[in-house]
Amino acid sequence: MSVNTPPKPDLRDADRAGRPSRERSSRRPSRLAAGPFRPEVWRSPIRGPWLTSFLGILLVPAIAVIAVTGLIDHWAHYPQFAGNDTVGPSSDIPSLFHFPASWPSWSYAVTQGTHVILGLMVIPFVLAKLWSVMPKLFQRPLVRNVAGALERISLLALVASVLVEFATGILMMEEWFPANFDANTVHYYGAWAFGTLFVLHACIKLPVVRRAYRERGALKPLRDGLTQTKPEPPDDGGLVPINPAAPTISRRGLLAMVGGASLAIFAVQAGESIGGTFRRLALLAPRGHVYGTGPNDFPVTHTAAWAEVTPAMTGVDWRLSVVGAQTVSFSRQQLLAMTQSARTLTIACTDGWSTTQHWTGVQLATLARLVDAPEGAILRAITLQPGQGAQALVPSLYNDPRSLLALQVNGVDISLDHGYPARVILPNVPGNFNTKWVSELRFEAA
């Protein structure tokens, strides 16, 4: 039996009686410390630099993809125009990417769907990674020197920022944010904080990862079943237990469980982004509700009722005024009498869900020419929705031949919830740029 007799019998040993825990280190348990601050209470035999390294290395590419798709979404809002995003242009970096006109109209749906789905799928890995380093939190002495203190603060900030980043992402997706903050702002700047600390952490820990892989093999520990699972050799990082319990799960067993959780999240979530019959599989996704088979039976982010748009506002008296160098007013009949353009376009919400439908209407570029829109003008589509501002749309967006003022969907008039009498529909923009219940198209000199 070990000299480090645990202070109270551990049930892990009860499971496999007769297997003594071995003395693995010359470090003696501190008699002064209490509770989790005693190193000997951290007994999981699978904790160690290899496991933490393996989880960390899996997270690096996933976080990179989430960060890039997140930035693409941010820039897809054209945040250089005040009012396009809750993050103002005055305190932001320049937009470095916009979807080229040659890219298919579902490109944003793919990047944003990836951002949300992958973001949810890494949660089990993040939690497992945090579990694997829990003893570090209680390591004593709490602070060794100035550099050690800074590293502790930066790790605390890293953990805090990853938790807040995922929490704000989930809550925005579920349309519920209890705190007194703008979730989008916290999510965006929080991502810069998290990203910086994550890169810093990865760089600093790279030697630890390389050492663990060199000594243990990058994948070799995955070959061990439960009976071959042994603790890693003693480390100076404080992850390997000095008083290990008998294993109850192998490392690959843990990774299978974490990966299984990740796949389960994909299964209940992805259908709302892929759409079609897959929406039926999105059992827990916020926008996975199943609709009927009618031409207007597809999801909306905001109903007309929520937007306080009533049938009275959209009746026969409705007129669309298009304002450029001159102003022209159209009735719905007049718009329908113009050359109609038919396009299959995807609405993709920042929340991650998307839907692809067949739209018919007047090309925005046609309307721009009709009113002699100034060269390089930005377009603002004013909605009937009370109190709702209008985003600035750049010429490359409204001059795209796919960009429509849609009057019909799937061969019938669009319903009130989908933006009757007319809505804007554009390729590769966040869903809220497809303004519904349009009353005015204003081409403003930039």
Add this chain to the structure above:
Amino acid sequence: MHLLAHLVGLAIAAFAVDRIFSGGDVKELLVLYLAFVIAHDLVFVPAYTGLDRVCRAAVARLPRPIRGGPPVINHVRAPAVISGLLLIIYLPLISRRNEGWYFELSGHYLTRYLGNWLLITAVLFLASGLIYATRVARARLRPAR
């Protein structure tokens, strides 16, 4: 070198925090971040560790169908972990928090989520049990492995 890197990293993080609340209440935001750390490190982790201990104790009392066979505990852990994670991620929907607002917004009630989650949980435990039964049967067929 590490010292310098940390100073730079923390400076950028501090700048980001400052941006979120340019002129606003930074204290409130820091409390939010700290609350998440405390909730995870001092509530969530001890809670699932404790739950795991209770489960292991319960499972240890069960008769083992076969010596050296597959461990029962992991066939409880896996479905419990997956179901628990789904519950945490989709809790605002499953608990029908904020349903009135959600209905106005989307035209849907949140009635389906609790049932779906229970269904998924049941399927996960059933599948895990079936896999366990298969493993035990295979271990019995090949006792000398």
